[in-house]
Amino acid sequence: MLKTREPLLTPITEEQYKQFERDGYLLLRKGCSADLIRAFNTHIYELRNQVEVPKWADCEESKKFSLRLFNPHKHDSFSRQMMKLPLIRGVLAQLMGKEANCVQSMYFYKEPGSPGQASHQDYYYIKNDPMTMIAAWVALEEKVDVENGCLWVIPGTHTLGLLPHGDVKNLEEHESWTQETEGIDLTNQIPVEMEAGDILFFSELLIHSSNKNRSKDRWRRSYVCHYIREDSFVTQREDLREKFSLY
Numbered sequence: 001m002l003k004t005r006e007p008l009l010t011p012i013t014e015e016q017y018k019q020f021e022r023d024g025y026l027l028l029r030k031g032c033s034a035d036l037i038r039a040f041n042t043h044i045y046e047l048r049n050q051v052e053v054p055k056w057a058d059c060e061e062s063k064k065f066s067l068r069l070f071n072p073h074k075h076d077s078f079s080r081q082m083m084k085l086p087l088i089r090g091v092l093a094q095l096m097g098k099e100a101n102c103v104q105s106m107y108f109y110k111e112p113g114s115p116g117q118a119s120h121q122d123y124y125y126i127k128n129d130p131m132t133m134i135a136a137w138v139a140l141e142e143k144v145d146v147e148n149g150c151l152w153v154i155p156g157t158h159t160l161g162l163l164p165h166g167d168v169k170n171l172e173e174h175e176s177w178t179q180e181t182e183g184i185d186l187t188n189q190i191p192v193e194m195e196a197g198d199i200l201f202f203s204e205l206l207i208h209s210s211n212k213n214r215s216k217d218r219w220r221r222s223y224v225c226h227y228i229r230e231d232s233f234v235t236q237r238e239d240l241r242e243k244f245s246l247y
């Protein structure tokens with residue numbers, strides 16, 4: 001019988017585990033299939049394209065396919081299954097040392113011309129105790145690149161602790177309602193270009209951001225879920241207290 005306390009050896013290698021520890025993130029190429037991604041995008045499109053949009057997903061007509069859909073995993077079974085992808089569950093169990101629970105999901109549309117999110121650490125927004133949070137960012141477009149507003153990261157910044165965050169400085173580039181890390185050299189940011197089904201795992205303290213979608217006609221959809229270890233709790237955000245098991 002399987003012993004429960006021994007370190008798990010799959011799905012990521014020892015080298016990938018160390019990479020996550022060193023850099024604060026890990027990119028897994030082709031973590032799920034392109035046809036699953038297409039089906040998910042179609043499903044989310046149809047959800048808001050109905051005459052009677054469910055209350056939880058409803059919004060102004062002009063914003064139906066812009067910005068983001070918040071916490072679909074709480075209401076929609078396809079979004080919940082995407083949150084529970086077996087690969088994601090396995091990687092998180094390996095990185096955290098125990099099973100993970102999901103506390104937040106976001107489906108980003110990021111249509112052409114829409115702003116990105118200024119550099120930040122996720123822990124600033126979602127305090128959890130003990131600190132165990134990891135995000136899984138799934139690319140939902142054939143190409144997610146610098147032009148359509150991919151994610152940028154600063155490797156190793158997950159070791160700096162929580163940094164001060166202040167007002168966003170560049171409102172042309174970034175959403176005004178977010179906050180931005182202060183006192184950090186952003187010239188060290190590197191772009192993480194991805195393809196449909198690639199999954200980026202990153203630590204709650206890793207500094208990351210995204211820029212405006214400058215493409216003419218390419219969206220930059222992504223599905224981002226935030227997970228904490230099963231024995232950890234969200235401490236301040238009432239709206240994110242509910243924990244969803246991955247099994």
Ligand SMILES: O=C(O)CCC(=O)C(=O)O
Pocket residue numbers: 108116117122135150151208209210222224
């Ligand atoms: O996808 C983006 O543009 C930003 C997402 C992000 O920063 C996050 O989920 O923490």
